[in-house]
Amino acid sequence: MKKKEYLKKFFLCWESVFLFIFMIGIFGPSEVFFGNYTELGVVYGEFGWLFFVVGFTISIIIAFVLVFFPEIIRKIILAVVWGLSIAGYIQVMFLNKGIDQIGVTAEGYIPDADRVIKNAVFWGAAIAITFVITFVCKKKWSKVIQLTTTVLLLVQLVAYGSLFLTTDDGAFHYAENELCLNMEQQFTISSNENIIVLLFDNLPNEWFEEARATYPDITKGLEDFTYYNNADCNYYGTYPSFIHILTGNPLDLSLSVNDYFKQSWDNEKTNAYFNILHSHNYKMNVFSYLSEVMTGGNSLEIAEGKVDNIIEKDDAREIDKPLLYKTMLKMSLYRYMPEYFKPKFDVQNEQYASIVSYPDNEMMYSNYSFYEKLQDTGLSLDSASNYFTIQHLNGTHEFVNDENCAYDPDNATCATTVKGIFTMLDAYLQQLKDLGIYDNSTIIITADHGSEARSQMIFFMKGKNETHDSMQTTNAPISLNDLVPTIVEAIGEDYAPYGQSVHDFSADESRERSVYIRVRDDAYPAVKRFDGVTEGGMNAYHVYTYYGTLKDLVFLYDNGYYTPVQVIDSYF
Numbered sequence: 032m033k034k035k036e037y038l039k040k041f042f043l044c045w046e047s048v049f050l051f052i053f054m055i056g057i058f059g060p061s062e063v064f065f066g067n068y069t070e071l072g073v074v075y076g077e078f079g080w081l082f083f084v085v086g087f088t089i090s091i092i093i094a095f096v097l098v099f100f101p102e103i104i105r106k107i108i109l110a111v112v113w114g115l116s117i118a119g120y121i122q123v124m125f126l127n128k129g130i131d132q133i134g135v136t137a138e139g140y141i142p143d144a145d146r147v148i149k150n151a152v153f154w155g156a157a158i159a160i161t162f163v164i165t166f167v168c169k170k171k172w173s174k175v176i177q178l179t180t181t182v183l184l185l186v187q188l189v190a191y192g193s194l195f196l197t198t199d200d201g202a203f204h205y206a207e208n209e210l211c212l213n214m215e216q217q218f219t220i221s222s223n224e225n226i227i228v229l230l231f232d233n234l235p236n237e238w239f240e241e242a243r244a245t246y247p248d249i250t251k252g253l254e255d256f257t258y259y260n261n262a263d264c265n266y267y268g269t270y271p272s273f274i275h276i277l278t279g280n281p282l283d284l285s286l287s288v289n290d291y292f293k294q295s296w297d298n299e300k301t302n303a304y305f306n307i308l309h310s311h312n313y314k315m316n317v318f319s320y321l322s323e324v325m326t327g328g329n330s331l332e333i334a335e336g337k338v339d340n341i342i343e344k345d346d347a348r349e350i351d352k353p354l355l356y357k358t359m360l361k362m363s364l365y366r367y368m369p370e371y372f373k374p375k376f377d378v379q380n381e382q383y384a385s386i387v388s389y390p391d392n393e394m395m396y397s398n399y400s401f402y403e404k405l406q407d408t409g410l411s412l413d414s415a416s417n418y419f420t421i422q423h424l425n426g427t428h429e430f431v432n433d434e435n436c437a438y439d440p441d442n443a444t445c446a447t448t449v450k451g452i453f454t455m456l457d458a459y460l461q462q463l464k465d466l467g468i469y470d471n472s473t474i475i476i477t478a479d480h481g482s483e484a485r486s487q488m489i490f491f492m493k494g495k496n497e498t499h500d501s502m503q504t505t506n507a508p509i510s511l512n513d514l515v516p517t518i519v520e521a522i523g524e525d526y527a528p529y530g531q532s533v534h535d536f537s538a539d540e541s542r543e544r545s546v547y548i549r550v551r552d553d554a555y556p557a558v559k560r561f562d563g564v565t566e567g568g569m570n571a572y573h574v575y576t577y578y579g580t581l582k583d584l585v586f587l588y589d590n591g592y593y594t595p596v597q598v599i600d601s602y603f
């Protein structure tokens with residue numbers, strides 16, 4: 032083989048292979064990372080340059096080998112690689128609209144059959160066209176491949192470079208003197224008085240009712256509680272629900288995400304609320320694996336003076352490199368793959384939340400790890416102050432535990448996960464009783480939201496010294512808007528400036544409530560994610576206003592009766 036001919040074939044093979052590898056293994060993971068680096072907890076250098084070097088090296092090796100293949104086999108391979116690259120690019124740019132964001136739903140992404148079929152037809156046609164061009168246009172096929180490959184590679188390289196130009200320094204260097212939540216007292220409560228909020232992620236009251244049908248004894252230990260079976264979350268999604276729960280500040284869509292976080296922590300009502308807490312000697316500890324849901328792109332400094340377990344982050348982080356590499360590749364493949372294969376590459380919260388750990392400041396976030404720690408070490412007491420504790424746990428964001436709250440992802444279902452949560456709750460409440468502080472504690476068991484279509488969530492409450500022979504149930508129309516007033520009421524202060532307590536509403540009462548569901552609405556232009564790097568996953572809220580129960584809300588949702596509201600930027 033002549034040198035010139037060899038180099039020509041080599042470059043064609045290399046460019047085709049490198050484009051494919053670059054899309055899937057370099058640009059794809061990088062784009063995911065730069066859009067979510069604050070949640071991942073690592074800097075780009077932990078994987079990015081390695082992916083580039085390994086990808087470039089592999090492409091050269093494959094190209095070198097392909098040159099020596101018989102021409103017909105080489106052409107077939109190049110046709111397939113070319114077709115996959117073109118189809119993958121179109122998939123990401125135009126066909127992923129409406130897909131679930133990674134880690135959003137407990138069930139993972141489940142595309143409907145019609146979407147799968149249409150997408151499969153497209154991919155089949157794309158591959159078929161590349162074969163037609165390769166074997167019909169025999170004289171020009173290499174030029175067509177090379178031209179399209181070169182153009183597409185240049186487009187991707189420019190986009191890749193722009194990621195570095197539009198991202199702040201936090202993506203490349205670990206911050207010095209960075210603040211974090213201190214997890215040391217996750218299992219510490221006061222020997223005096225406590226307000227305890229056990230907040231489970233994504234636990235609809237509908238899922239609870241379904242689990243109760245399977246496990247009738249699920250509410251064992253909740254005899255002194257009232258179950259509010261008509262509780263509205265106000266906002267679907269941990270953002271903005273979590274910051275709303277912490278501060279009581281309603282969503283202000285005239286503000287950007289970061290400005291809304293700042294406003295939530297610093298306004299007249301919020302300041303007065305935390306002054307009340309601290310004046311009654313309450314230490315507020317918030318335990319969440321992701322402080323970003325409290326601050327957005329801001330530092331935890333905006334919550335200092337209000338949340339008491341904020342400390343300077345320890346640099347002794349441990350990174351699970353194999354899990355990091357696997358996760359970044361799966362996230363990339365989720366975007367590029369056809370609809371049929373996407374569920375196989377969906378990444379749940381628990382996976383990417385496990386990449387980085389701080390051995391000296393570890394939070395038990397999953398249901399089963401919290402339960403294991405509770406059983407192993409138990410709760411401890413502190414007499415120095417009263418405690419207001421918020422435990423943000425994984426809930427039913429993933430179905431990974433059995434009915435005994437043991438890790439069993441292969442056999443776990445929605446029902447077993449919910450039952451396991453209540454198994455853990457029973458143990459937690461029993462320890463409060465054994466320590467003699469149950470009666471002096473106000474305890475709320477709730478969730479930040481339900482599912483999108485069934486967004487009402489669980490809400491159980493026991494007041495200080497409240498007792499019943501059996502659990503009470505009411506369909507009083509409460510919402511998370513009522514949480515802060517209810518906490519102020521529990522302290523014994525006037526809660527009227529903050530709204531209404533859950534105790535102000537009676538059974539069968541009609542009340543206007545609205546729930547905000549984040550969407551990607553074609554009527555509005557796309558917006559940037561709040562970090563300004565990548566395009567946001569949503570651009571509007573659909574607001575459903577109802578007056579009755581979950582049944583009425585479902586009717587509105589199923590029939591599309593909503594008010595659209597545009598956003599400035601997107602958290603997701």
